[in-house]
Amino acid sequence: MLEIDKVSVIYDSSQLFANLSLTIQHQEIVALTGPSGSGKTTLLRCIAGLESISTGSIRLNGQDITSQPAHFRQIGMVFQDNQLFPHLNVAQNIEYSLKIKRVSKKIADQKVREVLSLVGLHHLIDRTVINLSGGEAKRVAVARALIAEPQVLLLDEPLTGLDADLHGRMLEDLNKLLRTRGTTVLHVTHDKAEAAAFADRVIDLRQLIS
Amino acid sequence: MTTIYSRSRAISWLAIAPIIFIFAFVVAPVLNIFFSSIRPESLKLLRAEAIRNVVWFTTWQSLVSTALALTVALPLAFVTANFKFKAQHLTTSLISLPFILPSIVVGVAFLQILPNNFHRTAFALILAHVYFNFGFASRLIGARWLQIHPHLDDAARTLGASPLKLFTTLTLPLLSKAITNAALIVFTLCFTSYGVVRVLGGPTRSTLETEIYFRAMQLGDVSGAMLLSALQIVIIAVLFVVTTKATSKNSEQSTRPTITRQMRPQTRKQKIVITTIISSATAFAIVPVLAVAFKSITTDSRFTTTTWRAVLSSPEITQSIAKTFVYAVIAMGLATILGLLSASSVAYSNNKLRFISGLSTLPIVISAVSIGLGLIITFDTQPFDWRGSQFMLPLAHALVALPIAMRIISPVLQAIPDSLRQASSVLGASPRQTWLNIDFKIIRRAAISAAAISATVSIGEFGASSFLARRGAETLPVMISRLLSRPGDSLQSQAFALSTLLVMFSLAIIFVVDSFAKDKFTRDSHA
Numbered sequence: 001m002l003e004i005d006k007v008s009v010i011y012d013s014s015q016l017f018a019n020l021s022l023t024i025q026h027q028e029i030v031a032l033t034g035p036s037g038s039g040k041t042t043l044l045r046c047i048a049g050l051e052s053i054s055t056g057s058i059r060l061n062g063q064d065i066t067s068q069p070a071h072f073r074q075i076g077m078v079f080q081d082n083q084l085f086p087h088l089n090v091a092q093n094i095e096y097s098l099k100i101k102r103v104s105k106k107i108a109d110q111k112v113r114e115v116l117s118l119v120g121l122h123h124l125i126d127r128t129v130i131n132l133s134g135g136e137a138k139r140v141a142v143a144r145a146l147i148a149e150p151q152v153l154l155l156d157e158p159l160t161g162l163d164a165d166l167h168g169r170m171l172e173d174l175n176k177l178l179r180t181r182g183t184t185v186l187h188v189t190h191d192k193a194e195a196a197a198f199a200d201r202v203i204d205l206r207q208l209i210s
Numbered sequence: 211m212t213t214i215y216s217r218s219r220a221i222s223w224l225a226i227a228p229i230i231f232i233f234a235f236v237v238a239p240v241l242n243i244f245f246s247s248i249r250p251e252s253l254k255l256l257r258a259e260a261i262r263n264v265v266w267f268t269t270w271q272s273l274v275s276t277a278l279a280l281t282v283a284l285p286l287a288f289v290t291a292n293f294k295f296k297a298q299h300l301t302t303s304l305i306s307l308p309f310i311l312p313s314i315v316v317g318v319a320f321l322q323i324l325p326n327n328f329h330r331t332a333f334a335l336i337l338a339h340v341y342f343n344f345g346f347a348s349r350l351i352g353a354r355w356l357q358i359h360p361h362l363d364d365a366a367r368t369l370g371a372s373p374l375k376l377f378t379t380l381t382l383p384l385l386s387k388a389i390t391n392a393a394l395i396v397f398t399l400c401f402t403s404y405g406v407v408r409v410l411g412g413p414t415r416s417t418l419e420t421e422i423y424f425r426a427m428q429l430g431d432v433s434g435a436m437l438l439s440a441l442q443i444v445i446i447a448v449l450f451v452v453t454t455k456a457t458s459k460n461s462e463q464s465t466r467p468t469i470t471r472q473m474r475p476q477t478r479k480q481k482i483v484i485t486t487i488i489s490s491a492t493a494f495a496i497v498p499v500l501a502v503a504f505k506s507i508t509t510d511s512r513f514t515t516t517t518w519r520a521v522l523s524s525p526e527i528t529q530s531i532a533k534t535f536v537y538a539v540i541a542m543g544l545a546t547i548l549g550l551l552s553a554s555s556v557a558y559s560n561n562k563l564r565f566i567s568g569l570s571t572l573p574i575v576i577s578a579v580s581i582g583l584g585l586i587i588t589f590d591t592q593p594f595d596w597r598g599s600q601f602m603l604p605l606a607h608a609l610v611a612l613p614i615a616m617r618i619i620s621p622v623l624q625a626i627p628d629s630l631r632q633a634s635s636v637l638g639a640s641p642r643q644t645w646l647n648i649d650f651k652i653i654r655r656a657a658i659s660a661a662a663i664s665a666t667v668s669i670g671e672f673g674a675s676s677f678l679a680r681r682g683a684e685t686l687p688v689m690i691s692r693l694l695s696r697p698g699d700s701l702q703s704q705a706f707a708l709s710t711l712l713v714m715f716s717l718a719i720i721f722v723v724d725s726f727a728k729d730k731f732t733r734d735s736h737a
Contacts, residue, residue, distance in 0.1 A: 050364045052476075070367035071375075083365040087383045097369040100379070148369050 001026055002047070002152050002184065007056035009042055016042055020056070020208045024152070029178060029185040031195035034205030040188040041080070043205070044154045047186070049073045060151055076150030080157045082141040084129040090116075090140055091125045097148035115143045118177055135166045142174060146181065153178070155187040159194060171197060213628045215558040215641060225555035225563050228548045228570060228612075235609055236572050239584025240443065246587065247436035255434050256441070261421075265441070268417040271332055272400035275339035279396050280389065282340060282491070283347035289487050290348065291355035293480070294472045301488055302349075303721070305495050309346035310663075310716050312670025314687040315709045316342050317409025318694070319498035322505050322706065330412045338410055339400045345495060347392040354388035355381070360471045394453045398446055402577035405672040408691060418442045419579050423676055426583055436587065439580040446575050499713050506707035509699070517703040527704070529682070530689040531711070534669055537685060541607035541668035546661040548608065549615030550653075557623040570616045573609045578673030581609055586677050602678050603685065607668035614667065615660035622656040623649065659723045666719045670712055686712055 001023065008018040016039040024030050034040050045051040047058060049070035057066045065073050084093050091112050098108040116122040119139040124132070132140065138158060145153055158174070159167050175198055178185055189195050195202045215221055255261055289295075290302060308316065320338045321329060328334050358381065366376045404419045411420065418438055426435035475481045506517055521527050552570045555563045573581060585606060589596040596602050626649060634644040672687035679688045686708050693705035 045364070048364070048368050050367065069372075070364070071370050071372050073368075074370075075368065077365070077368040079361050079365060081361065083359065083361045085362060085365070085380060087380075096366070096371075096379070100370045100375055144365075144369065150368075 001061060002186070003059040004043075004047065005057045005059070007043075007046065007058065008054045009039065009046060009051070010054040017205070017209055018055075020205075022203070022208050024184060024186055027182045027184055028201065029175075029183075029187065029199045031187045031189060031199035031202045032205055033189060033192055033195050033202060036190065038205050040190075040205055041156055044077065044156050044186065044188055047152070048075050048077045048154055050077075074148075074151045075154060076145035076148050076152070077154040078138075078141045078145050078156065078158050080160055082137045084132075084137060084140055084144070086130060088129070089125075090121065090127050090129060090132070093129060093140055094144045094147055096144060111147055115147045118146075119143045120173070134162055135170060138162065138170060139173075142177070146177075146183070150183075152184045152186065155185060157189055158187070159189075159191075167194075174198075213558050213560075213631060215631075215645070221555060221558045222563070224551050224558070225566055228552040228555070228566060231548055232569050232572060232609075232612075235585065235605060236576065236581065239581070239588040240572075240576055242588045243436045243443070243580065243584050244440050247433060247440045249433065252433050252437045255437055261438070264416050264418060264421045264438075267332070267415070268401055268419075271335055271339070271417070272397050275336045275343070275400040276393055276397040278336065279340045279343040279347050280393060282344040282494075283351060283392065284389075285487050286344070286348035286491050287352035287355055289484050291352040292471050292473070293484055294474050295484055295488065301492050305345040305491050306349060307345065307495050307499065307717065308341050309343065310666055310719065311342070311499070312672065312687055312709075312712050312716070313342065313403060313405030314409060314672045314690050315405075315502065315670070315712050315716075316498070317406040318690065318705060318709045319502045320406075320410055321694075322501045323498050329410065330414050332415060334410045335403075335407060335415060338406045339403060341494065341498060342403075342406065343396045343399060344491070347396055348491075350392045350395075351385060351388045354385055356471060358384050358471065360469060390453060394449065398449065398574070401446065402442070402579070402673075404577070404579055404676075405687065408672075408676075409694065419577055419673065422579050422583060423673075427677065432583075432587065435583060439577075439583055443576050443580060446577075450575055502706050502713065503710045506703060506710045509703065517700065517707045520700065521704050521707045524704075527689060527708070530684050530686055531708075533683055534686045537604040537607060538665045538668040540601070540604035541611060542661050542665040544604065544608035545611035545615045545664035545667075546657060548612055549619050549660050549664075550657060552612075552616045553620040553623050556620060567616070567620070571613050574613045578606075578610050578671060579676070581606055582674030582677030585674070597678075598680055600683065603675060603683075604668065606674035606678055607671045608664070610671055610674065611664035611667040615664050618660040618663065619653055619656045622653050626652055662719050662722050666716055669715055 004020060004022045006019045006021055008020070009016040020043065022030075022032075032040055032043070042051060046053050049065070049068060049072075053066065057064055059065065060073065060075070085096065088096065094115060095108045095112045098111060103111075112125070113122065116125060119142060121136060121139050121143070124136060124140075129137065129140065142158070159170055162170060171194060185199075187195070187198055189198075192202070286305065290298075295301075311319075316338050320334055320341070324334055324337075362380060362384075363376060366380045371379060401417075402419050403417065404423070407415065407417045407420045408423070411417065413424070416424065418441070422435045422438045422442070425431040425438065475484050507513055507515070509516060549570075552566050556567050576584075585602060586597050588594075589602070630648050631644050634648050635641075639647060669685075670687060671685070672691070675685045675688050676691070679685055684692065690705045690708050690712075693701050693708070696702075
């Protein structure tokens, strides 16, 4: 369970949001909407540990992670622009977190193949990431985040920039995949229809601020 | 790149002047060096222990200098690429200063700041080489570091990478090409370093470059000098080919960050690290320069204008200053025009004339000393006996500056989207009008920067000038070397005054170039 309690973020004396509280249950998929500039992405970055909060606390499964660095939090994130590592191929991108954890090569290879099959990209295992289409790159980014087995997965506008057909298919595939794996998800989007189709609960960021 | 000019036959004509110039004054002299040096008696020289020692010393001091320069450059690149701090523009300009200082000035500066027992030691040479190269290497690596999207770091952190793992698994691999390129350039500059070695090394610490000069000009062993020159050209050429192949395999995908990595330091630890690195680097960059200026205005620990008055009243020196500036103007014009023609012929020819880019790089591979030697052994018989001719010096300076001028202009020219030219054409402009109103207006700032840098190269050029400068027509670096070799404190002080003059000119150029570097078109196109 992820608990965000009265979190405020202040940049250079201007307040982005204050006293924001949100609880996400285990295996729940929550979509967070709100207008541009309302702080959706910043909230995700604070949860991931990529930015600091000014006040409040963040707890994961009862443990206070507010001051924990990002690499200790076990919170995965799929970025809006994927951020695949350009010097690594598809397989190397996906196995990155396993390499960090020093998982044996044999087990890592097996896990990479499994997760690639799940996202339907097993034929692209050795492909360099700059040659991937938008949809393929997105799937690799999801696979890379999932293989790390995060306690919570944060999706930052993951389907932005995809054409209508691909958007629909990806939404469906991603939803099925995350529900099958029982992943706890916080999904940020400005698209209310996408949020409704994807999540168990849709929340407007402005409603969270007390 | 296909442009609206690509079909024009006039494009081929653009290439003629640079091709003739490089073939006549680089390729022909180099071939002459090679053909004249391949003789059985010359080849014996390669087996001589003294020569083997020179090659070994040149190699190891270059390797150590390169390793140390990169060790200093890397933390500096980290700070400049990742943080915003006070007086950033000023400090980065000051840190870049050593690289544009004439090499002889660097030698003179370390002669002044190092105790006498360190003169003529490998330590002095290596320290001066680190000083000369660290700012440049940090700028090269820092520029690439700045291109790494900060969200890549974030992605790695959310995948469990600690700061150290992030550096070793992401940052370092993405910087590897920039680091390799910086290492290659720094090694080449240390390997072919001349002014620093002439001043700080003396006869006991000779490198290939100074040995070529020593054999040709002092021992009269021109064939031995040619052989060493050929050997040096081969070593550098092989190094270039090997490194180019190695770095091209490491295909580096460019990332275009839409947000900057640079942030204000957040923690006390960050502030301490940044302050320590930046203040140490700035002090390292300016202390030797200040020491030179200080020496020029002091005698026996008292401030005095005696040295400057002696310098400005000496007809020999004022003539040298005048000659230096006249040569700089000619070399600047030649290098800029040839750089512009080379860059244009490459950019507009749809890759057909791409070889000109490689051709214009030749003067980097062939050191300035070899260029000087090649010119005097090639143009030594009538009707081409130009050894005493006044135009040989600015011509040699232009050759040394040409690769830099071309590399400043070329990227700007190649970045112009052809759609701008097409828009101009459909609005009724002829190709000539399009070039003048689109291309020229966009590249003129780069052309001015190229001209300024070419002038700096000419003013500080010492390697080729050592061979080509005749008595009564010495350039400032040659005059400094001559003054240093004469006994007497007042003459030595005059060398420091002339070095200060060169520093002042270099500083002026840095600020001109940096102000032009903020090119409006480049800024807009990156936005």
